[in-house]
Amino acid sequence: MYILITYDINVTSTSGQSRLRRVAKICENYGQRVQNSVFECRLNEAELLKVKKQLLEVINMDMDSLRFYRLGDNYDKKVQHMGAKKTYKFDDAFIV
């Protein structure tokens, strides 16, 4: 199942800066960064719970926000990319 994770971290304080870095790091473990605070991930239910839990431990509920979008299994038809920042498709062969 494909999940889109987006976040907004309030960075006015120094602790905000560190939360932002930690949130980004967790997201990078689970998916690919498609824009600055937007991640696309292919996860199963268990993995989704794991990311959620890890992220909730980091963010400040009063200042930051997190959003999870479920894109289902048919990711190809739902996402269109234009412009810079090339991304990979999860179903394609990963070739470097």
Add this chain to the structure above:
Amino acid sequence: MRQMLNVLFVTKPEVYMGLQGETIVVREDNKTIARYPLHNLEGIVCFSNLGASPALMEKCVQNNISICFLTPTGRFRARVIGETRGNVLLRKKQYRVSDMEERCLDISRNFIIGKIYNEKWQLERYIRQYSLRVPVEEMKLASGRLSKYLTEITESENLDQLRGYEGMAQTVYFGSFDPMILNQKSDFFFHGRNKRPPEDRVNSLLSFAYTLLTNDIATALETVGLDPYVGFMHQDRPGRASLASDLIEELRAPIADRFVLSLINRKQLKSNDFEINENHSVYITDSARRTFINAWQKNKQEQITHPYLNEKIPWGLVPYAQALLLARYIRGDVDQYPPFFWK
């Protein structure tokens, strides 16, 4: 059935793979050029000369992600395997079976029956689909001879006899291989199998496909808890995944041969996708290798109904399904190993 995950192919010769958190990071000249979360991967095939960090290897071994190193030309170099865990009882049983000539014969016979059946089917498919473009009479004759070998094999009394029939069947099948190349005939031809090094384009494609397939099979065997290095038909030899070599026999035609033929016949590869060296060895170029791998992965995602399990699975899981059935046979859950009969 297990979910099929992605395989990462590192085809650039000068890149290094490291670990960062739960992701693999691929670096070239100290610049990160790609990163993938490890939970989307089931294997890494690396053609690079620089290799991978021990931390990454450890993580992969823990998470059952296979790492296989090949030379930039695609020859097998090494596989990373971790601590041997899993089912000790199953492995011990496998070793015992491999020492019993009688049992080895029983199971090898099924490998070869599967192999010849699938080769025959490969010919039959071309006879049916391209009746105007292939020499039908000649191929029908070959197919008939393969049928004859199939019945003879069921009566073979020892491994040497079995290997003899296999060899003869192989000659018949490869004798009809060239007619199945329908397009680009002046550049792609097959006059017999040669390897190390491959001497023509078709052989170099076959070798490459077999390498990838063997690796998939060895990984599948390890996943179900079998030792890929202890075979029944192929004699044990240090460094050879004998059981993988056994199991590949029945899957060569439906997976590798069919794939290579379609690459040529659909003109996905052209004559200039190959480099011919001074010693007449022929290898595919780097850019063509990407085309090859991309198509290979796409092919793995195509669905079939497994003839024995009666379940819809992607082609990529066929080696895994067969490994599972083999483990069941060794454990004694079924009294015969059911080879994969292509339909």
